[in-house]
Amino acid sequence: MDAIRVPASGSAAQQVEAQLRRAIVTLALPPGTRLSEAEIAERHGVSRQPVREALIGLSRTRLVEILPQRGTIVVRISVKKMMEARFVREAIETAVAKRAAAGFDAGARARIDDLLDLQVKAATRGSQETFQAYDEMFHMALAEGAGCPLAWEAIADIKAHMDRACHLTLKGSMLPLVDQHRAIMTAVDARDGDAAAEAMRVHLSEILRALPKVEAEHPDLFE
Amino acid sequence: MDAIRVPASGSAAQQVEAQLRRAIVTLALPPGTRLSEAEIAERHGVSRQPVREALIGLSRTRLVEILPQRGTIVVRISVKKMMEARFVREAIETAVAKRAAAGFDAGARARIDDLLDLQVKAATRGSQETFQAYDEMFHMALAEGAGCPLAWEAIADIKAHMDRACHLTLKGSMLPLVDQHRAIMTAVDARDGDAAAEAMRVHLSEILRALPKVEAEHPDLFE
DNA sequence: GCGGGCGCCTTTGTATGGTAGTATGTTTCG
DNA sequence: CGAAACATACTACCATACAAAGGCGCCCGC
Numbered sequence: 001m002d003a004i005r006v007p008a009s010g011s012a013a014q015q016v017e018a019q020l021r022r023a024i025v026t027l028a029l030p031p032g033t034r035l036s037e038a039e040i041a042e043r044h045g046v047s048r049q050p051v052r053e054a055l056i057g058l059s060r061t062r063l064v065e066i067l068p069q070r071g072t073i074v075v076r077i078s079v080k081k082m083m084e085a086r087f088v089r090e091a092i093e094t095a096v097a098k099r100a101a102a103g104f105d106a107g108a109r110a111r112i113d114d115l116l117d118l119q120v121k122a123a124t125r126g127s128q129e130t131f132q133a134y135d136e137m138f139h140m141a142l143a144e145g146a147g148c149p150l151a152w153e154a155i156a157d158i159k160a161h162m163d164r165a166c167h168l169t170l171k172g173s174m175l176p177l178v179d180q181h182r183a184i185m186t187a188v189d190a191r192d193g194d195a196a197a198e199a200m201r202v203h204l205s206e207i208l209r210a211l212p213k214v215e216a217e218h219p220d221l222f223e
Numbered sequence: 224m225d226a227i228r229v230p231a232s233g234s235a236a237q238q239v240e241a242q243l244r245r246a247i248v249t250l251a252l253p254p255g256t257r258l259s260e261a262e263i264a265e266r267h268g269v270s271r272q273p274v275r276e277a278l279i280g281l282s283r284t285r286l287v288e289i290l291p292q293r294g295t296i297v298v299r300i301s302v303k304k305m306m307e308a309r310f311v312r313e314a315i316e317t318a319v320a321k322r323a324a325a326g327f328d329a330g331a332r333a334r335i336d337d338l339l340d341l342q343v344k345a346a347t348r349g350s351q352e353t354f355q356a357y358d359e360m361f362h363m364a365l366a367e368g369a370g371c372p373l374a375w376e377a378i379a380d381i382k383a384h385m386d387r388a389c390h391l392t393l394k395g396s397m398l399p400l401v402d403q404h405r406a407i408m409t410a411v412d413a414r415d416g417d418a419a420a421e422a423m424r425v426h427l428s429e430i431l432r433a434l435p436k437v438e439a440e441h442p443d444l445f446e
Numbered sequence: 447g448c449g450g451g452c453g454c455c456t457t458t459g460t461a462t463g464g465t466a467g468t469a470t471g472t473t474t475c476g
Numbered sequence: 477c478g479a480a481a482c483a484t485a486c487t488a489c490c491a492t493a494c495a496a497a498g499g500c501g502c503c504c505g506c
Binding site for chain 4: 259260261271275278289290291292293294295
């Protein structure tokens with residue numbers, strides 16, 4: 001078991017939110033699941049109030065939908081919203097890649113190499129959870145290195161719409177994604193902004209290939 | 224008095240959050256102000272709990288900063304974050320503009336014309352509040368018309384970092400911005416994606432011109 | 447047998463009490 | 477006189493209790 005331990009830092013509400021987010025993204029809580037504040041509170045050994053704040057936080061990124069006086073449910077994956085999210089993310093990240101090629105922070109550059117190695121290890125072990133965690137860190141480090149950490153915050157919100165589908169498509173092949181990451185960094189190191197943006201575009205288009213397949217295999221997860 | 228009425232819809236927490244957001248953006252609550260849950264609750268005639276949820280919501284868009292067990296303060300305007308936000312917003316909105324030129328919803332197109340007229344009226348009346356409200360609606364309608372309402376959600380979060388500075392820079396001239404909006408739509412109508420993106424880039428670069436001036440005039444508002 | 451109305455139950459939303467932790471002002475000792 | 481230690485007031489945070497509102501089944505009337 002090498003699940004990413006959500007650190008016991010921050011308030012109880014933040015801990016519950018992090019745990020629920022993980023459960024939803026990994027589809028442990030599949031779309032359509034009814035979430036009761038009272039039940040979650042009991043399971044986590046806390047009061048209803050922190051749970052409520054966690055659910056409000058999740059609703060802001062559209063992972064759950066709160067129906068007043070009725071209940072809270074895990075929203076289904078929307079292909080339409082996924083396409084929109086991918087479009088927006090491509091707009092942001094290609095710009096970030098281009099900017100990264102214009103100048104990159106040395107410390108972040110070194111950390112990215114470490115992350116890529118860790119990603120390879122996770123991929124060969126077949127532990128998808130950690131792989132996706134390192135994938136997130138890669139994109140975050142790229143934004144930071146390019147001098148725009150705010151871009152990652154925007155991407156993080158957008159990514160929520162794609163993460164669950166990515167979780168399904170990554171079942172088999174993870175290593176190709178690392179090669180794409182390396183291709184991006186090669187272009188960045190060569191100071192070739194257009195090539196970096198193009199490499200990023202290719203990387204973010206990957207999801208489009210496997211999407212119809214997983215949608216056909218798991219129709220109940222989509223709306 | 225033609226302040227935008229925040230509609231009495233939704234929960235008390237949402238109402239309080241909307242009112243506080245307006246107060247912060249209009250600088251009625253200047254940066255550095257200490258916000259006490261108890262005081263705000265009393266002023267709004269509600270309990271502390273909805274106020275708390277409202278403050279949490281504001282902290283997610285970095286308008287306020289919650290220091291655990293210490294207090295909540297209105298964050299100062301960060302030029303660095305503003306530049307980053309402008310960069311990300313340009314990345315998103317130029318992509319949206321280009322996409323809008325490729326195909327635009329008819330209903331949204333009609334609504335934009337109405338919005339532009341309303342914006343001119345507000346500008347000539349000198350009512351900055353409504354002008355900025357219509358400005359928001361313009362960009363939102365553009366994203367919707369381009370078939371990417373999700374883009375607006377991303378922009379809305381990003382915009383929080385810029386709104387207060389824009390509020391200062393708009394003191395005098397609002398009409399030029401409407402012309403820029405018209406220029407964007409002209410390019411969209413002509414199906415010229417590159418021209419639309421360029422017009423949007425010019426529009427979003429406007430803030431850079433007046434920024435040093437307002438920063439020098441109001442140093443206490445910046446960090 | 448069928449339709450409408452009534453009451454219970456579950457849900458979120460709100461109010462209030464209590465707790466731990468931090469800053470601050472005061473006091474006291476070196 | 478300075479500095480450290482203490483008391484106090486304030487804060488966000490969590491727990492508990494209460495209120496309101498929609499859903500659902502049952503029952504009564506037709």
